[in-house]
Amino acid sequence: MSGSAKSPAPLLSVRNAQVSFSTARGPLRAVDGVSFDLQEGRTLGIVGESGSGKSVLVRSLIGLVGAGSGAGVGGEVLFEGRDLRGLSPREFRSILGTEIGIVFQDPMTSLNPVMKIGRQIGEGLRLNRGLDSKAAARRAVELLNEVGIPEPERRAGQYPHEMSGGMRQRVAIAIAIACAPKLLIADEPTTALDVTVQRQILDLLQGEQRQRGMAMILITHDLGVAAGRSDDIMVMYAGRAVETAATREIFRSPRMPYTEALLRSLPRLSDATHTRLSAIPGRPPDLARRSGGCAFGPRCLYRTERCDAEQPALTRVAGRGYACFHPRGVESGEAA
Amino acid sequence: MPWLARQLVRLVVVLFCVTLLTYMIVNILPGDVAIVILGNLATPQDIAGLRADLGLDRPMLVRYFDWLGSALSGDLGRSYRNGEPVVQAILDRLPVSLQLMVMAQVIALGIAIPVALLSVRRPGGLFDRISASAAFGFLAMPNFMLGIVLIYLFSISFDLLPATGFTPMSEGLWDNLESMILPSLTLGLIEWTVLMRVLRSDLLTTLKEDFILLARAKGLPPWRVLLQHALRPSSFTLITILGLNIGGLIGGAVIVEQIFALPGVGRLLLGGIFNRDLILVQGTVAFIAVGFVVINFLVDMLYAVLDPRVRHVRFRS
């Protein structure tokens, strides 16, 4: 959360987002009451393991939670002050197309395999910004150039499978920024790519963001990726936000034992050789079977009886938030 | 060997075997031919003499190659019954059969595609369930049964359409269509079920893909997502099935031409069989089989053209 109290109205404001799926074993709460704000031009990194609900959260925000899967969606999503959930489908689609851009994880599957690249980029322009096909095609080539693809005219006439993974992701970014959105959402944009390419893509994303003044949500399971690229970080676990803070502060003094454990598990070049990788013992909880206490409890080093009995709410103190009865680095007097 | 060349070689081998098999089946009882021509009262000497004349005492393989040689130069022999060249008889009737099959496929697609698209808008919904049941019901209908029912309904009960007979297009487009509607419906009303199911299944699979999600994320309206993004990748199996179904369509055409008295190749074949017109049957079956193999081959090629992924993978190897 940004520290300044007199900040302008946030671009995106999420209140108590909920997503639950009905399964054979009962309702599964993939997202359980998440709230956050995002200012224009700032980057929020959402960090969590697989199954933490980070992808589902973001997809539910933009109305893309799987159709017909019996998903129940709740909460408020205010974009520039308007509640997205209250809009008619057409109005919603119009905002989605022009103000929000999304980059998915695997560009091999997120690009239409039988449609030419240029057309995929230009589609949004034609539909949402009213360009005719010639203008859209020209703009598509410009965008390909902007995202760093050599020989853009030739590439525009190609199909996704004719390009490397890194190039495909650049195309995906071009599609996302085509209509000059105010918010860019990147869902694990580098997970499916080679390590050598990951940094280029992240640089590209950051560059585009700065240049166009977009707000960005960067979803990742890799704390290291979130480290250099986001202003604020929200850590999710088992469908809830368990810690939120400015990036610097999270790294300097994490409050949630989970965050602390995540940081500890990051291998560093400065470690001595043969240093054991420290992993977090145990596995993420089964979201269909919720016990009453803290979801991280079974894996936490500092767990007490209270942790098993009650679920800690997200406490907000001094621009930070944490959901823990025994936050790290805090005098016991300040504990929730 | 490049992929295309390999496919062509395979094609030739299959064609060869198919024509050989045809020849063998039809000529299993060579004695019959002579008896048919000369009648039951012929003496054994007459029969032997005719057989020698017709070259029927030579080994079958020799006769086959003889026949094949003529066939490749466009001569399939002359019918016993009326001496008409077989090739001519077939070519005269081919347009009718082709028109029937094309109209049937058009009807089938015209029903299958919209129904599949509408079903997929709300899977499991009312329309989906009704169309699935309808498909199941129509699929269970034998085509000759449907033909009879359609005649009963449209010709006899309501006197809307002619029950039999064919009017060529030269005598009026409308009359021609009138005579072709019931036959095409008979075939098309059964064909659509398979096409619809396949397309629906493919669409459902495709709709789960990430690129559909991205298309929606671009703010595209649902119909546009369906038509522009989901339909094309889902149509590959449809095209394959269309190709595979042509065999059934040909068989169906034989029945339908008989029911509605359409002068097509199927009816020619049946006539030949009933008249024990060996040469006609031989030529017609060979023609049909060869045509079928070639069409399937073309469908395979079409598949490669339409799916750029297949094209690139295959041609690179």
Place this chain on the structure above:
Amino acid sequence: MSASAAKGAVAAAPRPRRRLHWTLVLPLGWLSLVVVLAITADWIGLPDPSAQELILRRKPPSLEFLLGTDNLGRDMLSRVIYGARTSLIVGICAPVLGFLVGGAIGMSAGYFRGKVDMLAVGFIDILLAFPSLVLALTFTAYLGQSLFNVTLALGILSIPAAARVARANTLAWANRDFVLAARTIGASDWRILTREILPNLLPPMFAFWLVAISVIIVAEGALSFLGLGIPAPQPSWGGMIADGREALDVAPYTALIPAAVMFATVLSLNFVGDMVRNMVDPRRSAL
């Protein structure tokens, strides 16, 4: 269900076991009726299906003739039942030939691969290169029309389909570890094929057989309709429909009744077959 069938069901996506749906009652009931009547036809006092009484031709259904009489005054009820017998015999036996021969071919192809596979696939392709009805017509026309020949011809026609099912399933099973294990203890190919692979082939082959029955019944109907199937005067549904066609304007029931009976039977068979397929191999069922 046998252990291997259960194994097959578990190997597929987990699906809640369906109880016998009420919708199964109707088709199963109809099928049972047809089968029972066909078997007991000789003993329930039916009039001779070939007895012509030209005075009584084309009578509508009445108390005396429950389903009316046909063009030649023969009792329709009796003909329909005896026709059922014909259809069932052909429908049940032809696929048996198909999957005995086709199954053997498919299993060999899937197990031995290499040249055997190539030959088998080539053979299947050649048979499939003919539009099936045309091939069947040619067979019966030149081998002669009789119950046996029709069954034989349609049996040969079902070989490719059976071979394909057998081959696909053998391919899936032959690479499993338990086959490898059997080989390492020195089991012969024959033993592996019969003891390990064959039992796992039975459920899909059974499902195939059920579907094939209805396809063959329709095919036999088509052949008889065209006059190239079961020779007159032996009753057959297809032949009856063809006979009735001439009288469509004056006595439509002579064609429509056997048509309805055939449709009901095929529909029921498809339904039941699909339910079975659902239990054995859910991916391929249509419902």
